Every structure is written in C-alpha cells, then in structure tokens.
Amino acid sequence: MSLEGLSEKEVLERRKKYGENLIFEKEKLKVFSIFISQFKNPLIYILLFVGAVSLIFGEFFDFILVILVVILNVLMGFFQEYNAKKTLYALRKIVKPMAMVIRDGQRKLVETKELVPGDLVVLISGDKIPADGKLIQGEILVSEAILTGEEEGITKREGDKVFMGTTVLSGKGIMEAEKIGRETEFGKIGKALIEIEEGKTPLQKKLEELSKNLAILVLAICFLIFLSRILRGGDVYHAFKTSVVLAVAAIPEALPVIITVVLALGMRRILRKQGLVKTLLATEVLGSTSVICLDKTGTLTEGKMKVVKFEFENKDDALKVMLLNNEERTSLEVALFNFAKENLGGMAEKILKEGKEIFEEPFDSAKKYSMSIWEIKGKKVSLLTGAPEVVFDFCQIDEEKKKKYLKILDEWAEEGLRVLAFAKKERGDLKEKKDFEFLGIVGISDPVRKEAKEMIEIAKRAGISVKIVTGDYRKTAEKIAKSLGLEVRPENVMESEELERISREELKEKIDKIVLFTRVLPHQKRKIVDVFQEKGEVVAMTGDGVNDALALKEADIGIAVGEATEVAKEAADLILLDSNFKTIISACEEGRLILSNIKKSVGYVLSNSFLEIAVLFLAGILKFPPPLTIPQILYLHLICDGPPDLIFAFEPKEKDLMERKPIDIRKEPILDKLLITLIFSITVFVSLISILLFYNFGIKGENLKLASTLVFATLGAIDLIYVASYKNLRKPIIKTENFFENKFLPFAILYGFLLLFFAIYFPPLQKVLNTVPLNFWHWGIVFSIGILTTLLLEFLKVIFVKNSDKTK
Numbered sequence: 110m111s112l113e114g115l116s117e118k119e120v121l122e123r124r125k126k127y128g129e130n131l132i133f134e135k136e137k138l139k140v141f142s143i144f145i146s147q148f149k150n151p152l153i154y155i156l157l158f159v160g161a162v163s164l165i166f167g168e169f170f171d172f173i174l175v176i177l178v179v180i181l182n183v184l185m186g187f188f189q190e191y192n193a194k195k196t197l198y199a200l201r202k203i204v205k206p207m208a209m210v211i212r213d214g215q216r217k218l219v220e221t222k223e224l225v226p227g228d229l230v231v232l233i234s235g236d237k238i239p240a241d242g243k244l245i246q247g248e249i250l251v252s253e254a255i256l257t258g259e260e261e262g263i264t265k266r267e268g269d270k271v272f273m274g275t276t277v278l279s280g281k282g283i284m285e286a287e288k289i290g291r292e293t294e295f296g297k298i299g300k301a302l303i304e305i306e307e308g309k310t311p312l313q314k315k316l317e318e319l320s321k322n323l324a325i326l327v328l329a330i331c332f333l334i335f336l337s338r339i340l341r342g343g344d345v346y347h348a349f350k351t352s353v354v355l356a357v358a359a360i361p362e363a364l365p366v367i368i369t370v371v372l373a374l375g376m377r378r379i380l381r382k383q384g385l386v387k388t389l390l391a392t393e394v395l396g397s398t399s400v401i402c403l404d405k406t407g408t409l410t411e412g413k414m415k416v417v418k419f420e421f422e423n424k425d426d427a428l429k430v431m432l433l434n435n436e437e438r439t440s441l442e443v444a445l446f447n448f449a450k451e452n453l454g455g456m457a458e459k460i461l462k463e464g465k466e467i468f469e470e471p472f473d474s475a476k477k478y479s480m481s482i483w484e485i486k487g488k489k490v491s492l493l494t495g496a497p498e499v500v501f502d503f504c505q506i507d508e509e510k511k512k513k514y515l516k517i518l519d520e521w522a523e524e525g526l527r528v529l530a531f532a533k534k535e536r537g538d539l540k541e542k543k544d545f546e547f548l549g550i551v552g553i554s555d556p557v558r559k560e561a562k563e564m565i566e567i568a569k570r571a572g573i574s575v576k577i578v579t580g581d582y583r584k585t586a587e588k589i590a591k592s593l594g595l596e597v598r599p600e601n602v603m604e605s606e607e608l609e610r611i612s613r614e615e616l617k618e619k620i621d622k623i624v625l626f627t628r629v630l631p632h633q634k635r636k637i638v639d640v641f642q643e644k645g646e647v648v649a650m651t652g653d654g655v656n657d658a659l660a661l662k663e664a665d666i667g668i669a670v671g672e673a674t675e676v677a678k679e680a681a682d683l684i685l686l687d688s689n690f691k692t693i694i695s696a697c698e699e700g701r702l703i704l705s706n707i708k709k710s711v712g713y714v715l716s717n718s719f720l721e722i723a724v725l726f727l728a729g730i731l732k733f734p735p736p737l738t739i740p741q742i743l744y745l746h747l748i749c750d751g752p753p754d755l756i757f758a759f760e761p762k763e764k765d766l767m768e769r770k771p772i773d774i775r776k777e778p779i780l781d782k783l784l785i786t787l788i789f790s791i792t793v794f795v796s797l798i799s800i801l802l803f804y805n806f807g808i809k810g811e812n813l814k815l816a817s818t819l820v821f822a823t824l825g826a827i828d829l830i831y832v833a834s835y836k837n838l839r840k841p842i843i844k845t846e847n848f849f850e851n852k853f854l855p856f857a858i859l860y861g862f863l864l865l866f867f868a869i870y871f872p873p874l875q876k877v878l879n880t881v882p883l884n885f886w887h888w889g890i891v892f893s894i895g896i897l898t899t900l901l902l903e904f905l906k907v908i909f910v911k912n913s914d915k916t917k
Contacts, residue, residue, distance in 0.1 A: 112246075112283065114211035114229040123225035130224040130240060130289040132296045143191050147183040162350065174877070178743045190366050192373075206675055208239045211283070228286040233436065234471050235655035235674025236277045240286040241293040244269050247282025247469065251275050256294060276676050278655060281469040312393050312707065315779050316364050319711075323718070327359040330722050337729040351725070351739055359722050361714050368707055371758045375703035382695040383687040391682035394665050395649075395700025399771045400641050401568065402578045402634070403651040405589050407440070407670050407688040409577070410555040414444035418526060420517055421549030422510075428453050430531040430548060433464055434481045434492040436471070439672065444553055445494075445529070460485070468540065474580050474654050475630050478503075482539050491539035493532040496582070497550055500530035504547040514550060522584030525592065526552035562593050564694045572770035573697065576624060578634060578650075583627040595624050602626075608633050616640050631656030638663045647773055649693065651685075653677050668693060694767075702762045704774050709757040712784040713835045716791045717828040721745060723796035724820065728803070734813060736803045736820045740878050744868055745825055751864075752857040756832060759853040763837055764846050783838060783909045787902055791831070794901055798894050799823055818869060818880040822891050825865040829858050830895030834902040839910055841903050 115123070160175035206221040209231040216231065221239040224230065230239060232249055250262040253275045262278045265271055271284050274295040290296055331352040338348035372389045379386050379395075386392050406412065421427045431449035435442050450457045464485045472479035478495025493500060497518050501511055518528050532545035568575050577595070579586050583604055590597045603611075603619070605628035611619075617640050626637065634650060638660055641648045650664035653673035658680040661667030669681035670688040678684055685692045721742050728736050737745075780788075799820045807816025832854070837845040869880050883891075 112211055112229060113214045115225070115227050116213055119227070120212065120223075120225055123227060124223070127225055127289060129222045131222050132291060132293075140191065144183070144187050147187050147190070158353070162346070174740055174743060178746065190369065192370070206237065206239065208236075224286055224289055226286055226289060230284050230286060231281075232271075232277050232284055233281045233438070234277055234279045234473065235676045237675040237679070238271050238273055238275050238277065238284070240273050240284075241288040241295075242271055242284045242286040244271055244282050245285050247280065249280035249282045250278040252278050276655065279471065279473060281471050312368065312774055312779070316368055316711070319779060320361060320364055323359075323361065323715070324356075327356050327719075327722065330726060331356045331359075334722070334725055334729055341729075341732065351735065351742075355722050355725060355742060359718050361718050364711065364714060367710050367714065367754055367758065370755060371703055371706050371710060374758055375699050375706075378702075379683075379696050379699045382692055382699070383685065383689065384692045384696040385684040385686060386696070387682055387684070391666060392700065392703060393774065394647060395683070395696050396702070396704040397647045397771050397773045397775070398573060398649045398666060398697050398700065399773075400574045400576065400646045401649045401651075401693060401697075402576045402637060402641075402664075403649075403668070403690065403693070404579050404653070405577050405581070405586065406555060406579070407672070408651060408685070408690040408693070409561045409589065409593060410557055412440045412555065412688060414440045414527075414553050414555045416444055416448040416551045417554045418521055418552035419549065420514070420551075423546075423548050424452075426533055426546075427531045427548040427551075429460060430492045430494060430533060431551075432457060432460060433466070433483050434479060434494050440555075441527070441529075441553065445551070448551070470540075474656055475632075477580065477628075480540075480542075488535070489539060491534040491545070493534070493545055494529060497528055497530040500532050500545070500547070503542045504532050504545045506547045510547070514547075517550065518582070519584055521550075521552040522582050523588055524552070525557075525585060525588035526554055527581060527585055528552055557589060557592050558689065558691070560691050564691050565593055565595065567694055567767055568697075571697070571701075571767040574621075574646075576626065576637075578626045578629050578637060580629055581627060586625055586627045590625050597625060604628055605630055605633065608636065613640055613643070617644060620644070631660065634660035635663050645773075647771065649683075649697075651693075652681070698762065698767055701766050701769075701771075702760075704772070705763070705766065706757045706760050708779070708781075708784065709760060709835050709838065710754070711779055712787060712838075713757060713828070713832065714754050715780075715784075716788045716831075716835075717824075719788075719792045720795055720799075720824050720827070723792050724799045724803075724824070727796055727800045731800065731804075733800070733803060733808060736799065736807070736817055737824075738817065738879050741817070741821050741880075744864075744878055745821070752853075752860045753829065753832070756851065756854055756857045757835065759851050760836065761847040761850040763839070765839075783906070786905055786909070787834075790901055790905060791827075791898060795823070795827055795894065795898060798897075802890070814879065814881050815883075818883060819887060819890065821878070821880060822865060822869060822883060822887070823894055825868070826862065826891050827895050827898055829861045830892065831899040831902055832858065834899050834906065838906060841907065842899075 157175075157179060160172050160179070163169075163172040163175060207218050208221045208224060209216055210219055210224070211229040211231065224240050228240070229245070230242070232238065232247075238251070244265050244267055246267060248267075249265050249271075251265050251271060252262050253272065255274045255276075256272060265282070272295060273289075273293040334355065335348050335352040338351070339345060369389070372392045375392050376386045376389075379392070386395070403409065428449040431445040432453065435446050437443055437446050453460065464483045466481055466483050467489070468482040470480040472494075476495075477499050478493060480491060480493050482489060482491050493503060497514065501514075514530075521528050528550055530550045531548040533548060534545045537544055565575050575595070577586060577590055583602065587597050587602065595601075600622055602625045603623050604626075608616070608626060608629065613636070616636070620637070620640055626633075629637075631654065634652065634657065638648050638650055642665070647665045649666035649668055650660050651668040651670065652658070652661045653670050655674050655676045658676050661669065661677060661680040666683060667681040668683045668685060669677045670685050672688065673681070673684075683693075683696055721737060724736055728734070802819050802823065803816045805816075806819055807813045810816070833842050833845075836842070836848065836851075868874050868878050870882055875881065
C-alpha cells in the first residue's frame with residue numbers, strides 16, 4: 110500500500126461526510142443546570158418554607174421580602190459558580206490531543222478531532238490510538254484495558270485491528286483509520302466511560318463537614334431562642350419565624366462556592382505562568398508540596414540540545430545512524446538529525462530517499478536504546494543508538510578501545526554533556542542484540558536554565574526538598590547538580606543498581622540525604638514516591654514517557670512536560686506548557702496563596718456569621734425586646750453574604766509566602782486556634798457592645814427604633830471595617846504588604862456600605878426595615894466599634910505570632 114496518505118482535498122470531502130472525530134458534541138457549560146442547582150440548597154428550602162408560612166398567615170409583605178432574598182441569593186450564587194466553572198471549562202480545552210498523520214506524502218501533526226476515515230496515523234510508544242482501524246505497517250504492544258479491563262499488553266501486527274482510546278505501550282507502526290467518533294467501539298460504550306465528573310476535594314469535604322456541624326450548633330441555639338420567646342409569652346408564629354430566619358443568616362452556606370471560586374482563580378493564575386492544572390484537587394494539593402522529584406532535561410536545562418563533541422570510529426556510518434534511526438520527536442533527536450544533516454550535506458536527502466525502514470524498536474527509558482532495521486540499495490542493516498554502557502554490551506569491541514571511550518565518556522560527562530553511542534550490524538540476526546560494530550560517540554550540550562539555581566534556592570527557603578531523578582549518566586548529572594548549587598557528595602547520590610537492591614526501610618533512612626538519583630528506571634520512580642509518602646511527605650514527580658504514567662499517578666502531584674506522551678499527560682495533574690522548573694515553583698507558590706486565601710475566607714465568613722444570633726440570644730436572657738427585626742436580619746444576610754464574602758478570593762500573595770514550611774491541608778484543620786479565637790472574640794465583643802447600645806438608646810433612652818437602627822448599622826458595618834485585619838494573619842495592618850493590590854476589596858466594601866446607607870436613608874427601605882436616619886455622631890459610634898474590634902484582632906494576632914515563634 111502506498112504511504113502517500115490522503116490529499117487535503119480528500120480530507121475535506123470525508124470530513125463533510127463523516128464529521129469530526131469526537132465521541133460526543135463539544136461539551137457546553139450548562140448554564141440552566143447551574144442556575145437550577147442554586148435552588149438545591151437546604152437554606153433556600155427553609156426560606157421558601159418561611160415564605161409559604163408567611164403567605165398562609167396573611168403576612169404578604171414578609172412573603173415578598175423572603176422571595177426577594179431567595180432570588181438575590183440564587184443570582185449571587187449562580188454568578189459566582191458560573192464564573193468559576195467557566196474558568197475550569199476554558200482550562201480543560203487548552204491541551205488538545207494530537208496525532209501524527211501522513212497526508213500528501215508528508216508527516217504532519219493534527220488535532221485528533223480532525224482525523225477522517227482513510228487517514229494514515231503514525232503510532233509510537235506512549236500514543237493514545239485516536240480512531241478504530243487496522244495496522245498496515247509495524248508491530249506494537251497495546252493496552253486495551255479501557256475496553257476490556259485487562260491490563261496485559263496485546264501484540265498487534267500488520268492487518269490486526271486497533272481501537273480508539275487504547276494505549277501504545279511499545280513499538281512503532283502505521284494504522285489506517287476506518288471508524289471515527291461515535292462509530293468506534295469506544296464511542297459505542299458511551300459518554301459515561303470517558304466523562305469523569307470531578308469529585309469534591311478533601312478541603313471541600315472538610316468544609317461541608319464544618320458547615321454541617323455549624324448548622325447543627327446554629328439550629329440548637331435558634332431553638333433555645335425560640336423556646337425562650339415562648340416561655341416569655343411571645344407569639345409562637347413570630348418566634349418560630351425569627352428563629353428560622355436567624356438560622357438562615359448564620360449558616361455559612363456560601364462557603365463551598367467561595368472555595369470553588371478561590372481554586373478556579375488559582376488555576377487561572379497558574380495558567381498565566383505556563384502551568385495547566387487539570388483538577389481542583391491538584392490546585393489544592395500544590396500548596397502542600399514538600400518534595401519535588403524532577404528529571405533535569407528541559408526543566409532544569411533549556412532543552413536546546415546541540416552536538417558539541419564527537420569521537421568516531423566510522424564517521425559516515427555514525428552519521429547515517431543519527432539520520433535514519435531517528436523520529437525527530439524530541440529535542441535530542443532533532444539535535445542528532447541536524448548534526449547528521451549538516452555533516453552529510455546533500456547526501457542526507459539521498460540517503461533518506463534510498464532507505465526504507467522495515468523494523469523499529471523505539472527508545473525506551475528502561476532499556477536506554479533505540480534500534481531500527483533499514484533496507485538501503487537492497488541491503489539490510491540494523492542501526493543502534495543508546496547509552497554508551499548499553500551499546501558497548503551489544504558490540505564486538507576490544508577492551509583497550511572500550512577503556513578509551515569510557516575515559517572520554519567520563520571527561521565529557523564531567524563537563525555536563527549528555528553522551529550517546531552508535532553502532533550498526535549488517536550480518537546475522539539483525540534483531541539480536543550482539544555482534545554490532547561500534548561506530549563512535551557524541552557529546553550533547555543542554556545549557557542549564559539561568560533561573561534554575563535561583564528557583565532551587567526559593568524551594569529550599571520554602572521548605573521544599575528538590576530531588577533530581579534522572580536517567581542520565583552519573584557524572585553528567587553530578588555536574589549539572591553542582592552547577593545548580595546542590596550539595597553532591599558520594600552519600601548524596603544513588604544509582605539505579607543500588608536503588609533496585611536496597612529495601613524500602615533502608616531507603617527510608619537514606620532518602621532525605623539523597624539529592625541525586627541517576628540512571629533511574631521508570632518503575633524505580635514509584636519506589637521513590639512511595640517511600641517519601643510513607644514518611645508523610647507530599648510529593649510532586651515529573652515524567653514524560655508512557656512508563657512514567659504509574660509514578661505520575663502514584664505521586665500526590667504528577668507533572669508532565671509539554672512534550673510528554675499523551676499517556677503521561679493524561680496521568681499528570683499539572684502540565685508544564687513551557688517545561689520549565691520555574692513553572693513548578695510558581696505553581697507551588699500559587700497553591701500556597703490558594704490555601705492562604707481559603708483560610709482567610711473561611712475565617713472572615715464565619716467571623717460575622719454568629720453576630721445576629723448572639724445579639725438576640727443575649728437580648729432574650731436579659732428579657733429585652735428583639736434588637737433586630739426579621740427584615741433587618743434578612744437584609745444583613747444580603748450585606749454579609751454578598752460580594753464581601755469573596756474579598757479574599759482575590760487577595761495577592763504575601764511576600765514571605767515562600768519562606769514558610771509547607772502545610773499539608775489534608776491533615777491540618779481548616780480552623781486553627783488563631784481563627785477560632787478571632788471568630789469567638791468578634792462574636793462576644795461585638796454582641797456585648799451591641800446589647801449595651803440597645804440598652805442605652807432603647808431601654809434607657811426609650812427610643813427602640815433608633816436603638817435597633819444603631820445595632821443594625823453596627824452589625825452591617827463592622828465586618829467591612831475589620832476586614833483589614835484578615836489581609837495578613839501573621840502581621841499587623843501597618844506591616845501588611847500589597848495593601849491596595851486587591852482591586853475587589855474597595856468594590857466589596859463600597860457595595861456593603863451603599864446597601865447599609867440605602868437601608869437607613871432611603872424612605873421606602875426605612876419603612877420596610879423599620880429604621881431611622883442616623884446622625885453623624887451615631888456613625889462615629891459605629892466606626893469606633895469597628896476600630897476597637899480591629900484593634901482587638903490586631904492584639905490577638907500579635908499574641909499568637911509571638912507564641913508561635915516561641916514554639917518554633
């Protein structure tokens with residue numbers, strides 16, 4: 110069969126006939142579903158129940174007010190969740206699966222959705238098969254676990270059927286696409302197989318548990334308020350309605366949405382720094398990372414490889430190996446191909462045209478070599494490229510020559526060069542790994558990234574251990590590690606043989622001192638990850654090949670470089686679009702900012718959740734009239750649970766964020782002692798002051814309407830004033846950096862005060878809320894309480910930070 114493939118004209122005609130290669134139509138953001146989901150909230154049910162009771166008892170005004178509150182809550186929740194999910198959907202569309210096709214006799218990369226029946230697709234190790242078809246050339250080992258559940262690889266030869274969604278484990282071949290999209294076996298299984306609904310993260314689960322516990326506490330207190338009103342001879346209906354509305358105002362139902370917004374915004378910031386986080390869970394865990402295991406190539410180095418040294422036994426044949434035994438898929442292969450082409454000149458094109466590849470064994474990080482068999486002018490030859498020590502074992506080479514090359518290998522490796530060897534075989538069993546003719550070696554440079562050393566220093570200060578886990582020769586890796594400022598003594602290095610031999614318990618004792626693992630095999634990466642995890646570390650691991658997929662899955666954060674195989678990208682949690690170590694550190698920093706902002710958000714939201722309950726509870730004990738009316742409570746609910754709750758989702762990072770030790774959020778409580786103390790102090794202090802205000806102006810001054818308005822204004826304004834204290838929980842306000850960088854903060858505060866002023870000075874709202882205009886000196890009282898509360902919080906922060914420093 111001709112390997113010209115389809116012409117572009119044929120591709121367009123077939124796409125019109127068969128459509129795109131998609132299992133289902135492009136998934137759209139389900140706006141209506143998001144809107145409806147806002148009603149699936151126990152607090153909305155409670156409010157609607159209150160509205161129904163109001164309607165039954167003829168309280169039409171209360172009914173309208175409750176319905177308005179429901180609509181506003183639903184709209185706020187909808188816009189917050191919609192924007193968060195829109196961000197997530199946009200991020201998921203960035204990494205597009207690609208396939209190598211042959212069209213018009215040329216190889217080209219296209220998106221898999223652009224494939225049509227009849228397309229010729231080149232398959233190599235690590236590829237996801239993009240359509241159903243048959244293998245027309247080559248031999249590949251395929252995992253069909255996604256279709257059959259069987260993990261064992263299946264060998265596919267010419268004429269065998271291959272199926273969409275299955276994975277090429279090894280080998281190389283060319284398939285002809287026969288069925289695409291929904292017509293494939295994968296498509297027939299249905300959308301359910303491939304559509305993974307993102308589950309709740311550990312933090313979201315913790316927050317839900319916290320919200321449930323708070324709800325139980327709030328309902329218990331509200332029940333006590335209800336009982337106290339009844340025992341004092343109050344109206345049952347009014348007491349019941351007040352208690353229910355209090356519960357609605359106090360339960361922090363917005364927390365889950367706020368956390369989703371914080372995580373989604375974090376994912377967007379990481380993307381701006383060239384990192385694509387695939388799930389909310391990964392975003393959450395990034396901030397807890399305590400160990401980063403990475404291959405140096407492309408992450409610590411620039412990935413701009415160039416052949417700078419060579420030593421050949423047979424230069425022309427060595428150049429032919431570089432040219433032919435080459436897929437041009439990686440920067441290393443491109444460097445070899447360009448070097449061969451430059452040195453062969455016009456002969457390169459002639460060799461490529463005359464040669465026909467009849468067998469290939471692609472490079473495998475476990476075997477550390479690649480081999481192909483070519484037919485050139487009627488003669489067959491086996492070509493070999495690989496690590497020098499592996500190639501030596503396959504060659505007939507005398508000891509003296511071997512010593513010479515080993516010496517050169519050590520010299521070049523000490524210069525930080527990557528060294529590859531080449532060999533050929535023209536007689537005997539060309540697939541058998543022996544009796545090859547050794548042709549020579551080349552030294553390839555890959556400059557260290559300028560910023561890599563600085564990034565490692567930042568990681569150290571942040572309490573993150575950086576471990577280089579590489580397949581490279583020991584001396585090459587040592588040179589690179591030293592240039593990065595890492596301490597590399599014999600006890601800090603472990604080679605593949607020792608890693609294979611050593612027990613997990615022995616490794617656990619040594620692993621903290623090891624900074625460099627060399628000649629590592631893919632399965633050994635899992636061993637490293639497992640041991641670190643057993644020690645309680647949160648581990649990030651980089652990888653790019655099909656064999657790295659298990660280690661990436663095993664790690665807390667799997668990281669794939671931009672040039673990784675589709676299998677590695679699928680297994681990873683974070684994809685580096687620029688393959689740069691700086692992006693990993695930036696992602697960890699953003700992860701810490703996310704965790705910091707989540708803690709601030711939770712503390713801030715809960716700090717104003719209990720004020721109304723505390724005020725009415727104290728009023729009940731003291732046998733005062735209710736300081737707040739039901740409409741006032743609902744109105745405060747709007748002020749406190751609107752945009753101000755989202756303030757800390759937009760908070761910029763603190764300067765010393767990467768100078769703190771990592772905290773595993775999965776083990777740490779959401780509410781630490783400081784936050785609990787702040788919430789308790791605000792609730793007690795402000796509720797006592799509010800009761801004193803009510804007593805002074807209402808009971809003693811006999812102006813209940815003014816007293817109620819003052820309490821209402823105090824509870825509405827207080828959290829808009831002490832918000833400054835939550836900007837940095839480790840430093841006083843006067844030492845807080847980036848104070849004005851949160852652009853959302855003034856908007857949220859302005860929103861809160863505008864609603865408050867409307868409630869007090871807008872005549873229609875005055876009637877609804879039973880408020881009276883306040884004088885300038887009344888506002889002086891309100892702001893004084895806010896400032897006193899802020900000073901109290903600042904004092905508590907100082908005490909906790911001092912105690913924390915003493916403990917350290």
